[in-house]
Amino acid sequence: MKQTDLLTKTTKENPKDEKSLNAQLLARGGFVDKLGAGIYTFLPLGLRVITKIEKIVREEIEKIGGQEVLMPSLHPKENWEKTGRWDVEEMYKIKDENLGLGWTHEEIITSLVKKHILSSKDLPKYIYQIQNKFRNEPRAKSGILRGKEFIMKDLYSFHSSEKDLDEYYEKVKVAYRNIYNRCGIGEKTYLTLAGGGTFSKYSHEFQTITDAGEDIIYVCDKCKEATNKEVYEGKGNCDCEVKEMKAIEVGNIFKLGTKYSEAFGLKDENGNLIVMGCYGVGISRLMGAIVEVFNDGKGIIWPKSVAPYAVHLICIDGGKTEIKSQSDEIYSILQKQNIEVLYDNRDDKTAGEKLNDCDLIGIPLRMVISAKTLKDDSVEVKERGSDEVKIVKIKELIDFLKHDL
């Protein structure tokens, strides 16, 4: 992508209506645009990050048998009245009093699978979607960490026994662990014992350590697990020493038991209620959490796995057309090799502006072409977040990148 073709431009100033770090950096870099409190557009760069995260999530969920669907956002009142959740605060109501906007999908998935899960032979099943959720948040805050409309992966599992649910629940823990590892925040993300289970007393959250977080958790580094403060004051679930940390919830898994199958009459051929679990990952929140974890004074430092592009190619041409044409050529070579590259071909910007924008946008590999590098038939390569500069011969560039990416 040529930067002159990109819809967005960077800004030097923080927007005055964003105080949280993730929102400031994402807005300045042209990843998101705020339409209202907790309501964001994902711009071309931002959507690429979302798409990368979604791909990781899809791969890991499909490894544990998940089948993807896409349920609607408009929900009939009838479904929600069966569980007594029609009049909750979270639900946005619309003018049509028989419809509401979906803030979660238990009431929809349960009525859906009832048409297809008719006997124990049809079990287990694991159905998920990635979809926009709407929640009437009394206070949207912290940029894309807590929105009124946000992107969520929600997986629902259906079992013939609690034992089968328990086994799958453990598999989801592994899948989630893989997701956070692959998104680069594995080391900062803890499986956390939390309250709020509708069936078993507890649920589990995946909490990423950051000061931008809203939760307090007690972390045990030895066990690599944590306990949410809401569960019981001051202690962890082990006897080890624990640290009190602020964290943001990037995933949550629940054993729902038979609550929803009871409300909808979801039974097997013998009349036994089907046992359910549900598992959520806030995709857009995860993106915000990644920004909160990986940044410096200059901008974002995207992990390779979720970066909008692999390489940021920067041409510092000094107005010389031969330098420009050589970097154009390198750009097309990279494209032919299917290397994802953002090409700063702007010729009305100073070197300083280009380099600062590069730091702000945070693509993992910076590649500079200038009179200085071309003198040696080379380009300069630097990783975002590192000061080490490598000079690579243009002839060897593709081999270098194939090895490095």
Next chain:
RNA sequence: CGGGGCAUAGUGAAACGGCUAUCACGAGUCCUUUGGGAGGAUUUGUUCUGAGUUCGAAUCUCAGUGCCCCGACCA
């Protein structure tokens, strides 16, 4: 939902109740410039909305709306 704050060009800010509402950046056009935010020329406005006070309101008052922050809330 309780408390506090803010609202002025595309963005960020300034302006005692009083002159044509300034400044910087961005963006457009022309020229020069290019290794850490460059220079000149020129263009860029219904001061959030509504009512009120006043000879006169960006400025004061009331109401509304929006946004930010703290708290409550967050299967």
